Amino acid sequence: MDDSIARDLWTVLEPLHAVTYFEAECLEANKEAGLKGFWMGYFGSRAAPMGAVPAGMVEATFFGFHPSRVRRAVPDAWRFASPERILGIRGAAAARALRRIVPGIERTAAEAAPVLHRAVEEAAAAGRPLFGANRDLDVPDDPVEALWQAATALREHRGDGHVAVLTSEGLDGLTSNVLAAAVGAVTPDQMLISRGWSREQWDEAADALVARGLVGGGTATEAGRALKARIEERTDALAAPPYHAVGDPKALYDLLVPAAEAVADAGEMPYPNPIGLPRAGRA
Structure with missing residues (x-):
């Protein structure tokens, strides 16, 4: 199987997962659970499968955020709402959002969720803490919630692998953000706002990449673009094995494209976005 199918499937699975960050049903559910503000909701809901972990665990696994942004939310989150x-509430809220946004989601979920859960069951959890924690959750009876949970587990599988590739290339959370902006995948302002770094810290990280010959004049050099391409190719390769359990990955992709497009068209998830996600079919 061509590793590029893993990237194609990411472009349709990530939007289904990402409703948990952007849509009103999910933000309100976090508030009703007791979490205070957007960032406590984000860190608490995404980290909850790992249990009441300390801030250091969230900092390590979420990777790209300034430590102070994490520590303003964790471990306080667990005092307001247990994992x-x-x-x-998180999966049920995501299912409500998908039902509102995506026409025909019931049929799509009934067909896609069992296939995706086979992929989840086949995936190795070694070295992938966020994936392993999500994999071990019970599969919901509701097919739309089951679709969201499978999409979530597989995106965390990819994300854990991506972090491993970044660290192997000598990049930390901040320098990986700077490199992504330098190749045009995201904007610096998006990353400064969403990840909590200061302009001074960003500039220092950019200087470090200049010293490595990866960035010049605020944009990636040829070497920087080659490194970013290598990172993405290796991430795709590490993300591909679960889809060996899928009989026809291209058919699965085609099935999920309309749902991913409906989420994009809803307008709550921006393009470009801090995730670096392109619209489906434009990876």
Whole structure:
């Protein structure tokens, strides 16, 4: 199987997962659970499968955020809402959002969720803490919630692998953000706002990449673009094995494209976005 199918599937699975960050149903559910503000909701809901972990665990696994942004939310989040409480509401809220946004999601979920869960079951969890925690959650009875959970587990599988590739290339959370902006995948302002770094810290990280010959004049050099391409290719290769359990990955991609497009068209998820996600079919 061509590793590029893993990237194609990411472009359709990530939007289904990402409703949990952008859509009103999910933001309101975090608030009703007791989490205070957007960032406590984000860190608490995404980290909940790992249990009441300390801030250091979230900093390590989420990777790209300034440590102070994490520590303003964790471990305080667990005083307001237990991981068990959060897990009881996050998938159901995402399913409500998908039902509102995506025409025909019931049929899509009934067909796609069992296939995706086979991929989840086949995937190795070694070295992938966020994936391993999500993989071990019970599969919901509701097919739309099951679709969201499978999309979530597989995107965390990819993300854990991506972090491993970045660290192997000598990049930390900040320098990886700077490199992504330098190749045009995201904008510096998006990353400064969403990840919590200061302009001074950003500039220092950019200087470090200049010293490595990866950035010049605010944009990636040929070497920087080659490194970013290598990172993405290796990420695709590490993300591909679960899809060996899928009989026809291209058919699965085609099935999910309309749902991913409906999420994009809803307008809550920006393009470009801090995730670096292109619209489906434009990876």
